[in-house]
Amino acid sequence: LDNKEEFTHTTLATDVMMPRRGDPPLKVVLQENMTVGDLEHLVKTTTYNGFPVITSQDSYRLLGYIYRRDLMVALENARHHSENVLSNSKAYFTLHAPTLSTSGVNEPAPVRLFNVVDLSPITVTDHTPMEIVVEIFTKLGIRQALVTHNGRLLGIITKKDVLRHIARLNKQDPDSIMFN
Numbered sequence: 001l002d003n004k005e006e007f008t009h010t011t012l013a014t015d016v017m018m019p020r021r022g023d024p025p026l027k028v029v030l031q032e033n034m035t036v037g038d039l040e041h042l043v044k045t046t047t048y049n050g051f052p053v054i055t056s057q058d059s060y061r062l063l064g065y066i067y068r069r070d071l072m073v074a075l076e077n078a079r080h081h082s083e084n085v086l087s088n089s090k091a092y093f094t095l096h097a098p099t100l101s102t103s104g105v106n107e108p109a110p111v112r113l114f115n116v117v118d119l120s121p122i123t124v125t126d127h128t129p130m131e132i133v134v135e136i137f138t139k140l141g142i143r144q145a146l147v148t149h150n151g152r153l154l155g156i157i158t159k160k161d162v163l164r165h166i167a168r169l170n171k172q173d174p175d176s177i178m179f180n
């Protein structure tokens, strides 16, 4: 018990990220298999600044991050652009989407939204110490980072989450942090 260092609990990204244990899962966008209606519903029923884009529900592999604002504008533009864009139009966050010629004239037109995805969001692994996460936020001036484990998306940390974490640390007395 003489080496205090051994008992210091380092807070990790996994301790600060959302969702917490017992929370509903992250609100994500699927690269394929979502309709314009699904996306409009997502935007209407949440207030998050953005959504991680994953390649599939099975893999939860991260493709990128889409800002809520960009998604809303893109959906409005798509609706405006063509009257064949309907609620059941398929949305593709892929480089290539099926072209209209493969679907019938009266079918809902597919919508390609690949261009609005940020393909290089900052990610950290779940085991990254918060000390490092704070440094990344400070030095890169980012608003959110995504948390992954072996390439699988686990959660998100926003700037406010980081600030809350810092506030918590400052209020706690050092002894309690040590054994927490």
Ligand code: ADP
Pocket (backbone or CB within 6 Å): 017, 018, 019, 025, 026, 027, 028, 047, 048, 049, 050, 051, 052, 156, 157, 158, 159, 160, 161
């Ligand atoms: P802020 O933290 O600035 O309020 P948001 O409104 O985007 O930014 O996020 C609010 C909370 O929800 C944060 O604690 C964040 O970690 C979490 N969060 C952000 N995006 C998502 C998402 N797509 N799904 C679930 N939770 C999210």
